[in-house]
Amino acid sequence: MPEGHSVHRIARQFARNFVGRPVAASSPQGRFAEGAAVIDGREALQAKAVGKQMFLEFEGDVWLRVHLGLYGAWDFAGEILVDPTIASANGRMGQTNQRGTDLDEPILDDAGENSLSSIGAPRRTRVHVRMSEQTSGLADEGDEWPPPVVGQVRLRLLTDVTCADLRGPTACALQGPDEVLATIDKLGPDPLVGDPAEGEERFVRAVRRKPTPIALLLMDQSVVSGIGNVYRAEMLFRARLNPHTPGRDVPEGVVRGLWHDWVRLLAIGVETGQMMTMDGLTGDAYRAAMASRDDRHWVYHRAGLPCRVCGTEIALEEIGARKLYWCPSCQR
DNA sequence: CATCGATGTTGAG
DNA sequence: TCAACCTCGATGG
Numbered sequence: 558m559p560e561g562h563s564v565h566r567i568a569r570q571f572a573r574n575f576v577g578r579p580v581a582a583s584s585p586q587g588r589f590a591e592g593a594a595v596i597d598g599r600e601a602l603q604a605k606a607v608g609k610q611m612f613l614e615f616e617g618d619v620w621l622r623v624h625l626g627l628y629g630a631w632d633f634a635g636e637i638l639v640d641p642t643i644a645s646a647n648g649r650m651g652q653t654n655q656r657g658t659d660l661d662e663p664i665l666d667d668a669g670e671n672s673l674s675s676i677g678a679p680r681r682t683r684v685h686v687r688m689s690e691q692t693s694g695l696a697d698e699g700d701e702w703p704p705p706v707v708g709q710v711r712l713r714l715l716t717d718v719t720c721a722d723l724r725g726p727t728a729c730a731l732q733g734p735d736e737v738l739a740t741i742d743k744l745g746p747d748p749l750v751g752d753p754a755e756g757e758e759r760f761v762r763a764v765r766r767k768p769t770p771i772a773l774l775l776m777d778q779s780v781v782s783g784i785g786n787v788y789r790a791e792m793l794f795r796a797r798l799n800p801h802t803p804g805r806d807v808p809e810g811v812v813r814g815l816w817h818d819w820v821r822l823l824a825i826g827v828e829t830g831q832m833m834t835m836d837g838l839t840g841d842a843y844r845a846a847m848a849s850r851d852d853r854h855w856v857y858h859r860a861g862l863p864c865r866v867c868g869t870e871i872a873l874e875e876i877g878a879r880k881l882y883w884c885p886s887c888q889r
Numbered sequence: 890c891a892t893c894g895a896t897g898t899t900g901a902g
Numbered sequence: 903t904c905a906a907c908c909t910c911g912a913t914g915g
Contacts, residue, residue, distance in 0.1 A: 559896060560896055560897095563896080609896095609897075609898095624897080624898075625896095625897085626897050626898060626899095626907075626908095627895065627896075627897045627898080627907080627908090627909085628895070628896090628897090628907090628908070628909040628910070629897090629908095629909080630909075630910095708909080709908075709909080724908090724909070725907085725908055725909045725910090726907095727897065727898055727899080727907070728898080728899090776897095778897095778898090785896045785897075786895085786896060786897085787896055788896085832896080857896095878903080878904080879897085880895095
């Protein structure tokens with residue numbers, strides 16, 4: 558499942574391409590037929606992300622709440638207006654599926670238009686989903702409209718020109734405004750929602766109150782929103798913090814440091830579509846690490862490999878039914 | 890081609 | 903604490 562950064566990116570896609578337009582909704586798979594019927598024909602008013610949840614508001618106080626869970630995804634197709642704050646979508650969309658599950662979206666080269674600084678006015682781009690091997694040599698199915706349904710699609714949202722297919726979500730439900738507020742109320746602070754300074758105070762209070770290991774607190778969506786297993790491991794390493802340290806024993810300055818690191822990592826993730834956690838590396842070492850999708854992190858998914866800093870074997874353990882990667886030497 | 894594991898959460902027991 | 907959810911890329915034979 559995408560961590561918080563991806564959900565914000567998806568929300569921006571909806572804001573850019575669906576908000577302000579009437580939306581046709583259906584449930585090709587059938588499991589959300591009732592909800593789709595309610596949405597069908599209403600204008601989308603607003604899209605917002607809070608942590609890993611996305612909320613899409615329609616006319617008449619109808620809200621769609623979606624949580625992608627472990628393997629849910631949104632597939633966008635058709636004509637897509639790229640949100641100017643979403644860098645890696647720029648100029649590359651015709652070559653890639655826009656999928657909500659991607660660990661990382663394609664890395665941009667440094668040439669001209671694709672660079673971060675060149676992002677300006679939104680541009681129109683043609684996007685075809687699933688344009689890889691399957692369609693080559695056959696009639697060009699990519700131009701069909703609406704696109705043929707592939708596999709299990711829980712919910713399809715259509716404007717005149719844009720299609721979004723939802724598959725495999727953990728949660729897909731309609732809510733009233735009060736329920737939306739209640740849902741958001743239960744979530745810990747998201748640096749991109751509300752006042753970050755207030756979020757910091759809420760985070761510090763929640764962490765310093767508890768005897769729970771900090772590794773569990775960072776993944777607790779009621780403590781802080783949007784952090785998943787990758788960012789968790791990377792943030793703990795970046796702070797050189799022992800994952801087992803009880804929250805109440807983490808020095809206040811270190812807790813504040815974790816919050817500020819999340820603010821920074823989330824901003825970078827939303828801008829680039831990648832979980833960039835090794836911004837401390839430079840030059841060849843950085844390029845080498847980025848070259849491999851599987852080895853882009855300080856500790857995540859590096860069990861048994863030498864720590865990039867001290868050479869100690871990266872440890873792997875299960876905590877809260879998730880895998881935790883860390884350096885027993887750097888993170889005392 | 891079959892099996893496994895994954896960026897996650899929920900609810901049963 | 904663990905299975906279920908229900909998708910798909912990676913891995914193994």
